[in-house]
Each structure stands twice: as structure tokens, then as C-alpha cells.
Amino acid sequence: MKVNRKTFDECMFPCYAPQDFVISKAKGVRVYDTQGKEYLDLTAGIAVNSLGHCPKIIEKTLKRQSRRLLHCSNIFTNDKTLQLARALQQRTGFERMFFVNSGAEANEAALKLARRYAFDSARDEKNEIISFYHGFHGRTFFTVSVGGQDKYSSGFGPRPSAITHLPYNDVAALQAAVSDKTCAIIAEPVQGEGGIIPASAEFMQALRECADKVGALLIFDEVQTGNARTGTLYAWEQYGVRPDILTTAKGLGGGLPIGAVMTSARIAAHFGPGTHGSTFGGNPLICACALEVLKKISDPEFMQGVKERAELLHQGLERIGKQSGMFAQVRGLGLLQGAVLSDSYRGQASAIMHYLAGYGVLVLTAGNDVLRFAPALNIKKSSLKRALQLLQEGLNDYRHIHQV
Numbered sequence: 503m504k505v506n507r508k509t510f511d512e513c514m515f516p517c518y519a520p521q522d523f524v525i526s527k528a529k530g531v532r533v534y535d536t537q538g539k540e541y542l543d544l545t546a547g548i549a550v551n552s553l554g555h556c557p558k559i560i561e562k563t564l565k566r567q568s569r570r571l572l573h574c575s576n577i578f579t580n581d582k583t584l585q586l587a588r589a590l591q592q593r594t595g596f597e598r599m600f601f602v603n604s605g606a607e608a609n610e611a612a613l614k615l616a617r618r619y620a621f622d623s624a625r626d627e628k629n630e631i632i633s634f635y636h637g638f639h640g641r642t643f644f645t646v647s648v649g650g651q652d653k654y655s656s657g658f659g660p661r662p663s664a665i666t667h668l669p670y671n672d673v674a675a676l677q678a679a680v681s682d683k684t685c686a687i688i689a690e691p692v693q694g695e696g697g698i699i700p701a702s703a704e705f706m707q708a709l710r711e712c713a714d715k716v717g718a719l720l721i722f723d724e725v726q727t728g729n730a731r732t733g734t735l736y737a738w739e740q741y742g743v744r745p746d747i748l749t750t751a752k753g754l755g756g757g758l759p760i761g762a763v764m765t766s767a768r769i770a771a772h773f774g775p776g777t778h779g780s781t782f783g784g785n786p787l788i789c790a791c792a793l794e795v796l797k798k799i800s801d802p803e804f805m806q807g808v809k810e811r812a813e814l815l816h817q818g819l820e821r822i823g824k825q826s827g828m829f830a831q832v833r834g835l836g837l838l839q840g841a842v843l844s845d846s847y848r849g850q851a852s853a854i855m856h857y858l859a860g861y862g863v864l865v866l867t868a869g870n871d872v873l874r875f876a877p878a879l880n881i882k883k884s885s886l887k888r889a890l891q892l893l894q895e896g897l898n899d900y901r902h903i904h905q906v
């Protein structure tokens with residue numbers, strides 16, 4: 503069956519506005535559209551394809567596991583779910599795991615758990631959730647209301663209540679806002695969708711202290727920063743601030759949908775039988791693959807490679823920024839980098855992203871003013887250099903056409 507970009511408009515909900523080409527295959531960091539045009543991918547499916555497109559290990563694991571067990575529901579448990587849980591436990595120190603299919607579901611579960619934990623301690627009105635402007639936690643109605651962009655949750659009727667939004671990286675505002683009513687504080691160690699804004703060390707410390715002071719649970723949303731993306735298995739390790747609940751998703755499945763919630767046995771105990779659940783969560787096919795991804799990305803040698811690539815990417819972007827004058831700042835952690843557009847190019851992130859695809863390089867945006875880069879964690883250094891070259895060429899031409 504022949505399809506093209508027009509088919510999208512004819513068949514799909516219009517809640518996305520995808521680029522003009524239709525992708526049909528990919529390998530490593532090379533992506534091909536239906537016309538056969540090749541692109542170098544610095545997006546990794548939004549920080550999802552941690553080992554690049556169609557890695558051998560996933561192909562092999564899918565094949566093996568699809569002959570053994572695809573799905574059995576959580577009425578039963580299965581060996582692959584348990585093996586993944588054990589591996590995460592050993593590598594993170596968190597004692598209990600809950601598996602879901604996406605980042606939003608992981609955060610939904612974490613927020614419900616925090617509310618239930620406070621509810622069980624029988625302190626009236628301890629239900630306030632503190633979150634941050636420009637934070638992003640998913641698109642279910644609860645998570646999108648907790649997220650820090652009003653426009654994403656408005657226009658759908660009454661929102662879940664008792665959610666307070668504060669400015670990110672503002673220690674004083676945080677200290678002033680927490681109270682005995684606060685049951686949870688949720689934050690991303692680096693705000694991803696919000697513009698690649700890393701938390702300051704003081705802010706991370708204050709999150710821990712404020713949560714402890716009022717008996718609130720600290721939730722780190724590491725859906726995007728997790729799974730070696732930032733140069734440690736989870737970003738909190740670099741700050742030395744351990745959350746009570748950690749959520750992740752995106753890169754954990756290496757291209758397959760999985761999310762996880764991790765916490766202590768004491769906190770997990772508040773989700774007794776019947777309190778929460780998921781049909782597909784812990785699906786053995788996906789867990790088998792995630793286990794292989796986890797083994798690879800938690801290897802110290804692999805992590806060293808991530809750091810080296812991160813350095814290359816950051817330096818390359820700095821250099822391009824200096825040469826072109828198009829970036830006001832390059833910021834981020836590890837292989838999650840953002841190039842903040844300089845004033846003359848404000849609001850043009852999306853236009854630039856589309857333009858660059860014409861040069862055969864795929865990048866992301868994070869808001870209207872930031873180009874976001876999140877390549878595969880194992881991208882060949884030569885491919886990364888080539889992609890940076892294409893980026894520079896594309897940006898220079900863009901600059902000349904859109905002379906300001």
C-alpha cells in the first residue's frame with residue numbers, strides 16, 4: 503500500500519505536525535525515508551533509541567523471546583519481568599519496581615503513590631503536589647496538570663486539584679511554598695521538553711531538604727535524563743541527591759515502550775493488591791529487551807563512551823555557536839544538549855529543525871527557542887562529527903537566507 507505525508511492528514515488525528523517525509527527504515531544513526539533519502543539522526547526517537555536504530559541485540563532478543571512468551575498479564579508473573587526488576591534493583595539501590603508502558607504512566611503511578619502514601623498516614627489535607635514551570639511529566643490529565651505549561655492542560659474541563667507550580671531552580675520560592683500540606687515534590691534533574699535546563703546543585707539539595715522537612719516524597723522524573731543519557735545511569739547520581747521515587751521510560755527499552763517506577767519497600771507497600779495496575783506493564787517481550795539494554799548501558803566502559811561523545815557534541819555545538827553567532831548558550835548534561843538560539847533567531851527552533859532535515863540531519867526542539875540534541879548513546883564518533891558538519895552547513899545557509 504502506497505502512503506505519503508498526505509496520508510497522515512487523511513487518516514491521523516491532527517495533534518502532531520510531522521515533517522514532510524515519511525520514514526520507512528533505519529539502522530544505527532542512519533534513517534531513510536520512503537524516497538530513499540538518508541538522514542543522520544541526532545534525535546534517537548526523542549532519547550528513546552539508546553543503542554541506535556534496530557540494534558542487533560534487540561533483534562536477537564525479540565526473536566528469542568517471541569518464541570517463548572509474548573504476554574501473560576499481571577495475573578501471573580513471568581521470568582523476564584523479575585529479571586529486569588532484579589537488575590534494576592542491583593544497579594540503582596531502589597528496592598521495588600513497578601513497570602508501565604510510557605513516561606506518563608510512570609509519573610501517573612508515582613503521583614498516585616505519593617498521594618496514597620500521605621492518605622495512609624491519615625494526615626488530613628496532606629495532598630498538595632509541588633511541581634515546576636516548564637516541567638513536563640506526560641500527557642495523562644493528572645501528569646499534564648502537574649506539568650508546568652498551562653496551555654497543555656487547559657481546555658479540558660476541571661483539572662485535578664492541589665497542584666502548586668513554582669519557578670524552577672528558585673530555592674527561596676521552594677522554601678517559602680512547602681508546608682505540611684505538601685505530599686510530593688516532583689522535578690526533572692534536567693528539564694527536557696522545557697528547554698534543556700539543568701537543575702543547579704543547590705536546587706537539588708533544597709528539593710531533598712524541603713521534602714524531608716515536611717515529610718513529603720521527592721519524585722525525580724528521569725523519563726528523559728535516565729538510562730545513561732546524561733553520563734550516569736540516572737542523573738541524580740551526579741548531584742548526590744537520591745529521590746524517594748524515581749520514574750523513567752524513554753531510553754530504557756532501546757526503542758520499545760516501557761516505563762518504570764522505582765522506590766523503597768516501605769513506600770511501595772502503600773500500593774497493595776488492587777490499588778493500581780496495568781495490563782501491558784511488565785510485558786515479558788519488552789522486559790527481555792530492556793534487560794539487554796540495561797546490561798549494555800550500565801557497563802562502565804559504555805558509560806565512558808557516552809561521556810566522550812557528550813564532550814564531542816557539546817564542544818562541537820559551542821564551536822558552531824561561536825562561528826555562526828546563532829546560539830546564545832549551549833547547555834545540558836551528557837548526551838542531552840540544548841542550543842539556545844540567540845535573540846535574532848528567537849521562536850525559530852521549529853523552522854530551523856525542518857530546514858536542517860533538508861541537509862540530512864535530524865534534530866529536535868525544546869520549546870520555540872532551543873534546538874535539542876539527543877543522539878544514540880553509542881553513535882560513532884565519526885558519525886557525530888559528520889552530523890555536526892551538516893548542522894554547521896545547514897545553519898550557515900539558514901543564516902544567509904534569513905539574514906537579520
Ligand SMILES: *Cc1c(COP(=O)(O)O)cnc(C)c1O
Binds near residue numbers: 604606641695
Ligand atoms: C517524554 C517525557 C515524559 C512523557 O513520556 P511519554 O512516554 O510520552 O508518556 C514524561 N516526563 C519527561 C521528563 C519526559 O521527557
